[in-house]
Each structure stands twice: as C-alpha cells, then as structure tokens.
Amino acid sequence: MNLHLRRRLSVLVLSAVTVAGAAATGAVPAYAAMPNRSCGQVTSADSAVADQLNRTLTGDWAGAMNPYRASCARAIINTVRGLGLSDRASAIAVTTAMVESGLENNPNVLDHTSVGLFQQLDSWGSTENRLDPAWSTTAFINEMLRMYPNNSWQSAQIGVVCQAVQRSAYPARYPAQVANALKIVNAIGSPTSPPASSMSSGSVSTVYNPDTRTAEAFAIDEKGHMQHAYSTDRAKWSEWIPVDDRFEFTGGPAAVYNPVDKVTEVFGVGAKDGVMSHAYMFNGQGWSGFVTLRENYRFVGSPGVVYNAATDAIEVFGIGTDGVMNHTYNLKAGVYQPWESLPSDRKFAAGRPAAVYNPDTLTAEVFARDRDGIVAHSWSTNGGVFQPRWWDIDNSFRFASDPAVAYNPVNKVTEVFAVGSAEGMMSHAYVFNGQPWSGWKPLDNGFRFVGGPAAVYNGATNAIELFGIGQADGAMNHNYNINAGPWNGWENFKPGWAFSGTPSAVYEPDFKAAEVFAIGSKDGLVSHSYTANGQPMSDWFTIGSTPFKVS
Structure with a gap:
C-alpha cells in the first residue's frame, strides 16, 4: 500500500472520529474504521525526530512525518537492532513499512487480509501477531534471512530485498523510498550496543x-x-x-x-x-x-x-x-x-x-x-x-x-x-x-x-x-x-x-x-x-x- 492510499485512510480514521461524535446526536454511521494500533509509547523524542525529519524527507514524505509514525519507525528499528542486525537491515524493514502502511500500524483490512505495519497476509500469522510491531518485524526479518542466506542481503539492493520478501505487485515503489528510509534510521535514536x-x-x-x-x-x-x-x-x-x-x-x-x-x-x-x-x-x-x-x-x-x-x-x-x-x-x-x-x-x-x-x-x-x-x-x-x-x-x-x-x-x-x-x-x-x-x-x-x-x-x-x-x-x-x-x-x-x-x-x-x-x-x-x-x-x-x- 502506498503513502497516498495511507493518507486517504488517515482521512477515513478522522471521519470515524467525526462519525462517533455524530452518533451521540443520533446520526447513524455508514462505516467506522478502526483507529491505528499503538507501536509503543509516543515520546518527546519521537516529536523531536518528526520535526527534524520533516525538514529532510522528500517526495511523498515531505512534511508527512509525525510523532506516531516516528514511534512506529522506532519500534521497527529497535526490534531489528535487538536481533543483532545492522542498520542496513533496519533500512530494509523501514522502507517496506513506509511503502506498505505509511509507517502506521493499521488494523483495517484493505487488501485481501493484510494488516499491520508490513501489511502481512493471514498466512504470516494471527491478526494480533501481525499487529504487534516486534512480532511482525521479526517475522519480516526472519523471512529476509531465509531468502538471503549467509548474509547475502547485505550486498543486495535494499529495494530488491523488500520486493523479494513482500512479493508486491508494485516493486518500483520500494527503491523510491530507500533514501528517505535511511534518513529515518539515522535519525531514530541509535543502535543498542549490541547490546x-x-x-x-x-x-x-x-x-x-x-x-x-x-x-x-x-x-x-x-x-x-x-x-x-x-x-x-x-x-x-x-x-x-x-x-x-x-x-x-x-x-x-x-x-x-x-x-x-x-x-x-x-x-x-x-x-x-x-x-x-x-x-x-x-x-x-x-x-x-x-x-x-x-x-x-x-x-x-x-x-x-x-x-x-x-x-x-x-x-x-x-x-x-x-x-x-x-x-x-x-x-x-x-x-x-x-x-x-x-x-x-x-x-x-x-x-x-x-x-x-x-x-x-x-x-x-x-x-x-x-x-x-x-x-x-x-x-x-x-x-x-x-x-x-x-x-x-x-x-x-x-x-x-x-x-x-x-x-x-x-x-x-x-x-x-x-x-x-x-x-x-x-x-x-x-x-x-x-x-x-x-x-x-x-x-x-x-x-x-x-x-x-x-x-x-x-x-x-x-x-x-x-x-x-x-x-x-x-x-x-x-x-x-x-x-x-x-x-x-x-x-x-x-x-x-x-x-x-x-x-x-x-x-x-x-x-x-x-x-x-x-x-x-x-x-x-x-x-x-x-x-x-x-x-x-x-x-x-x-x-x-x-x-x-x-x-
């Protein structure tokens, strides 16, 4: 799912809030989207990172970062670093989530059975697992490691690795976000000393x-x-x-x-x-x-x-x-x-x-x-x-x-x-x-x-x-x-x-x-x-x- 679609969903979620208010006055909503799931506590550091990134991100992401999205990026990056992998692996995961969900932990089924940061189908796991940032990130990384044995993902192009794991109908969308993803990874905290x-x-x-x-x-x-x-x-x-x-x-x-x-x-x-x-x-x-x-x-x-x-x-x-x-x-x-x-x-x-x-x-x-x-x-x-x-x-x-x-x-x-x-x-x-x-x-x-x-x-x-x-x-x-x-x-x-x-x-x-x-x-x-x-x-x-x- 691309960022434009994700922005339309954000409008829909906002509409759901509006509809909820209308329900109190007797209006009957035609549709109410579920709000995004948390990726963890949104901190002041996430707000600062969002402000910083909004001055550097380009294309569809120019001015699009917010503290919630920064918290989701942080959840992905911390999980990858906790698995002991380099920030190149974090960039692969963040690129994928940027394209698939706009860095939002979306519980609404928009494409077949896909939900979550990586829009993973039900063949990946239960709905709750796919909506758990640590679980879904770990599942994504494990699939990457399976497809690229002997650390061969480290020398492959980031967009190519994203596509290999996700098998998207729109493979060209991943390379377009790699530069932005690298900026996000560099801005989000710093690696846990492994550890x-x-x-x-x-x-x-x-x-x-x-x-x-x-x-x-x-x-x-x-x-x-x-x-x-x-x-x-x-x-x-x-x-x-x-x-x-x-x-x-x-x-x-x-x-x-x-x-x-x-x-x-x-x-x-x-x-x-x-x-x-x-x-x-x-x-x-x-x-x-x-x-x-x-x-x-x-x-x-x-x-x-x-x-x-x-x-x-x-x-x-x-x-x-x-x-x-x-x-x-x-x-x-x-x-x-x-x-x-x-x-x-x-x-x-x-x-x-x-x-x-x-x-x-x-x-x-x-x-x-x-x-x-x-x-x-x-x-x-x-x-x-x-x-x-x-x-x-x-x-x-x-x-x-x-x-x-x-x-x-x-x-x-x-x-x-x-x-x-x-x-x-x-x-x-x-x-x-x-x-x-x-x-x-x-x-x-x-x-x-x-x-x-x-x-x-x-x-x-x-x-x-x-x-x-x-x-x-x-x-x-x-x-x-x-x-x-x-x-x-x-x-x-x-x-x-x-x-x-x-x-x-x-x-x-x-x-x-x-x-x-x-x-x-x-x-x-x-x-x-x-x-x-x-x-x-x-x-x-x-x-x-x-x-x-x-x-």
Missing part, C-alpha cells in the same frame, strides 16, 4: 564492534596492566597488547562500544589510588592511553558500563569506598560529566555493578549487591534522573556474587542472575515490560557455582545464554531459555577445563555467534568457546600466552 544487552563483564571484559566486525577482549595482567586482544571477521585472535602500561589497575575491566560515534571505551579502577580511568579508540585510530575520570572520587571493585541509545551516552557506574553507588556519563563521545552519587540509602559491597539498556522503555538500569547480599536496582528513563531510592528485587534471597543482567528485546523481558551466598545456587528474577518483578527463582538446585554469572542475549535464537563456573571442578556450565520460555537445564560442557573468577559473554550478530570467555584456574590464560546459530558450544581455544589476574 546493552549483548555483553557481560567479568574477570575478562568483551565487546563487539559491528562496524569493524571485531570482537575485543580486555583483561588485567599480573602486573596490573590492562591488555587487549581482538578478532576481526572471526579470524584467529591476536596476541595480547598493552593498552597503556603506565597505569596499574585492580578488579576487572569494563568495555563498551558507542555505535553512533564509533568509539570503543574501556574503564578500570586504579590499584594504588582507587581512581577510575578510561581509554578510548575511535574506529580506524589508535588507543588514546588512559585518562582519569576526576580524581576526587575513590572506588572499590570494578566499573559497570552501558551504552544508552536514548541519549547517545556511555553511562558509567562505580562503588565508592563508602559503599555508595556513583555515576557519570558522556554525551556523543564528549567530555564526561562530574561524578554524582546515587541515593545513599543503600551501601553496596565492593564489586561490579551490572547495567543494561532497554530500547523499548528507553531506560538505563543498574543492579548491584548490597552489604547484606541483597540485589537492588535503580533506573533512569530517557536521560532523566535516577530513582530517588534503591528498590529491592526480592529481599528474601542473599547472594555472594555480583549480578549479571540481559534484556530480550523480542519478548520484552529483563532477566537478572546471581549466585546464592549460602548454597552457591544460581537464581534469576525477571520482569516483562510494564509488569512487576517475578521474585528470585533457583535455576536447578543440583548445580553449585563460584564467582558470578555471565549472561548475554543471543539474537540468532532469541535466547538468553547463561554461564557459570562450577564450585566443585571449575568447569564452565551453560544454560539458556528460548523465547523467554523455560530454562533448558545446566550443561557442563567440555569438562577437563577449569576456570576461576567470573566469565564474560558477548553476542556477535554478523556471525550469529554467542561467545564466552574465562581465565584458567591453573595457568591464568584466557580461553573462549562459542555457539553459532544455536549449535552446541565449541571446544575451548586459548588466546595468547599472557597470564591474567582473576577479579
């Missing part, structure tokens, strides 16, 4: 850069120096390279990628002074060397970081020597703001905060274990202030490990994990958007763990992958749930390898691979294993020959 939900940090910190197709690992060696190794296009990992050996660190590193400003940043706490420092690298340039983040604050444990797509900011968290959580951030890869203390009603144990970004609610959320072993959380929505107090998830459980957190953007559920203080069992709690927290639930009481968990969202299988180191043998154990369903059960994979500390996990969307890293308990060497396209975990592979400290 905020796509990595977790432990003794090793790992991050994936989708622009250079590079996975990068950071660890602190026995002298306290930060080192990194990397693999591009899943080639053999490099040797370990010092980032800046003038600085010595304690605890563990925390790394994050800003996909808008194309910069990777890594953070650490000074071994001698407790001051937090960071180093950064813009794509195609060298590392900056470490720079301190305001020397008047002292920290214990390790940093926690997350990329906040709502504000194009890197959010940094650290636990002060007084147990108070502190926070800083930079906007658009700029200067970091002064440290601010979050509410001091809770004192936290020396450890690593866990942070996650929810693209559906535009919320950055931080979790930490307090000095009583209770996991509490606070959050900030759309760049606003953090909550004025800390909130317990479920204070009937006590934990020995720092938490790990992951967000599933398809099923819209946040899950947090931690290891119990009394028995070493792994437990999890979860919250679906708009609902209350579940409370803690053990994940198979036959397994016991040391250190902390690592969790990562796997866009290839729509699963959260969970890792933990066994208490008895140091072996890595793996669990997962698909479509936010029941957990599969712990698997002790590749026995004979023993690890210490807390593992780290990352998702690499270009290769549909989830990868876990850990430090060997005997030799201090970093090894990694991976699963691609839902296949069993691979053998372990050791990276370089440098021994590292366990945090």
Whole structure:
C-alpha cells in the first residue's frame, strides 16, 4: 500500500472520529474504521525526530512525518537492532513499512487480509501477531534471512530485498523510498550496543564492534596492566597488547562500544589510588592511553558500563569506598560529566555493578549487591534522573556474587542472575515490560557455582545464554531459555577445563555467534568457546600466552 492510499485512510480514521461524535446526536454511521494500533509509547523524542525529519524527507514524505509514525519507525528499528542486525537491515524493514502502511500500524483490512505495519497476509500469522510491531518485524526479518542466506542481503539492493520478501505487485515503489528510509534510521535514536544487552563483564571484559566486525577482549595482567586482544571477521585472535602500561589497575575491566560515534571505551579502577580511568579508540585510530575520570572520587571493585541509545551516552557506574553507588556519563563521545552519587540509602559491597539498556522503555538500569547480599536496582528513563531510592528485587534471597543482567528485546523481558551466598545456587528474577518483578527463582538446585554469572542475549535464537563456573571442578556450565520460555537445564560442557573468577559473554550478530570467555584456574590464560546459530558450544581455544589476574 502506498503513502497516498495511507493518507486517504488517515482521512477515513478522522471521519470515524467525526462519525462517533455524530452518533451521540443520533446520526447513524455508514462505516467506522478502526483507529491505528499503538507501536509503543509516543515520546518527546519521537516529536523531536518528526520535526527534524520533516525538514529532510522528500517526495511523498515531505512534511508527512509525525510523532506516531516516528514511534512506529522506532519500534521497527529497535526490534531489528535487538536481533543483532545492522542498520542496513533496519533500512530494509523501514522502507517496506513506509511503502506498505505509511509507517502506521493499521488494523483495517484493505487488501485481501493484510494488516499491520508490513501489511502481512493471514498466512504470516494471527491478526494480533501481525499487529504487534516486534512480532511482525521479526517475522519480516526472519523471512529476509531465509531468502538471503549467509548474509547475502547485505550486498543486495535494499529495494530488491523488500520486493523479494513482500512479493508486491508494485516493486518500483520500494527503491523510491530507500533514501528517505535511511534518513529515518539515522535519525531514530541509535543502535543498542549490541547490546546493552549483548555483553557481560567479568574477570575478562568483551565487546563487539559491528562496524569493524571485531570482537575485543580486555583483561588485567599480573602486573596490573590492562591488555587487549581482538578478532576481526572471526579470524584467529591476536596476541595480547598493552593498552597503556603506565597505569596499574585492580578488579576487572569494563568495555563498551558507542555505535553512533564509533568509539570503543574501556574503564578500570586504579590499584594504588582507587581512581577510575578510561581509554578510548575511535574506529580506524589508535588507543588514546588512559585518562582519569576526576580524581576526587575513590572506588572499590570494578566499573559497570552501558551504552544508552536514548541519549547517545556511555553511562558509567562505580562503588565508592563508602559503599555508595556513583555515576557519570558522556554525551556523543564528549567530555564526561562530574561524578554524582546515587541515593545513599543503600551501601553496596565492593564489586561490579551490572547495567543494561532497554530500547523499548528507553531506560538505563543498574543492579548491584548490597552489604547484606541483597540485589537492588535503580533506573533512569530517557536521560532523566535516577530513582530517588534503591528498590529491592526480592529481599528474601542473599547472594555472594555480583549480578549479571540481559534484556530480550523480542519478548520484552529483563532477566537478572546471581549466585546464592549460602548454597552457591544460581537464581534469576525477571520482569516483562510494564509488569512487576517475578521474585528470585533457583535455576536447578543440583548445580553449585563460584564467582558470578555471565549472561548475554543471543539474537540468532532469541535466547538468553547463561554461564557459570562450577564450585566443585571449575568447569564452565551453560544454560539458556528460548523465547523467554523455560530454562533448558545446566550443561557442563567440555569438562577437563577449569576456570576461576567470573566469565564474560558477548553476542556477535554478523556471525550469529554467542561467545564466552574465562581465565584458567591453573595457568591464568584466557580461553573462549562459542555457539553459532544455536549449535552446541565449541571446544575451548586459548588466546595468547599472557597470564591474567582473576577479579
């Protein structure tokens, strides 16, 4: 369906409102169209984006963007990014929705049985599914991936891919909107770091850069120096390279990628002074060397970081020597703001905060274990202030490990994990958007763990992958749930390898691979294993020959 037809429908919907008013006076409507379905909360950011785009869009779309359409575009883009795909995939999906529905979630059947953003026929799924922006977008993307195996859609013309998936009687309409779709994708927020939900940090910190197709690992060696190794296009990992050996660190590193400003940043706490420092690298340039983040604050444990797509900011968290959580951030890869203390009603144990970004609610959320072993959380929505107090998830459980957190953007559920203080069992709690927290639930009481968990969202299988180191043998154990369903059960994979500390996990969307890293308990060497396209975990592979400290 083209935009002209969609505009006629908008007039019809407006007429329906008018008719509803007429009904109150006794007039009988001949026809009443159903109003468009929501694509999610319309925010002030959607209004700002609509105003911006109305100055740049051309052709039929000149002046046609409004906050509702911007919210629908955002729902599509966030779903695609949550699946771990690049913004080219977002442009394909947005181009299609622009042509088919005018970026409106239309429940009225206008062409055979077509409804929704993509005007999908009933052969695609139920009416309610097709009117769910996340479901319909995921169905569209899955069909694209089926028709273009081995990522061949990345080199095909965008309009051609749209037509291949939709099989429209009017294929020429897609190429005409590609330029506008690219402007919309560029204007709508910024990619979730795949993800905020796509990595977790432990003794090793790992991050994936989708622009250079590079996975990068950071660890602190026995002298306290930060080192990194990397693999591009899943080639053999490099040797370990010092980032800046003038600085010595304690605890563990925390790394994050800003996909808008194309910069990777890594953070650490000074071994001698407790001051937090960071180093950064813009794509195609060298590392900056470490720079301190305001020397008047002292920290214990390790940093926690997350990329906040709502504000194009890197959010940094650290636990002060007084147990108070502190926070800083930079906007658009700029200067970091002064440290601010979050509410001091809770004192936290020396450890690593866990942070996650929810693209559906535009919320950055931080979790930490307090000095009583209770996991509490606070959050900030759309760049606003953090909550004025800390909130317990479920204070009937006590934990020995720092938490790990992951967000599933398809099923819209946040899950947090931690290891119990009394028995070493792994437990999890979860919250679906708009609902209350579940409370803690053990994940198979036959397994016991040391250190902390690592969790990562796997866009290839729509699963959260969970890792933990066994208490008895140091072996890595793996669990997962698909479509936010029941957990599969712990698997002790590749026995004979023993690890210490807390593992780290990352998702690499270009290769549909989830990868876990850990430090060997005997030799201090970093090894990694991976699963691609839902296949069993691979053998372990050791990276370089440098021994590292366990945090």
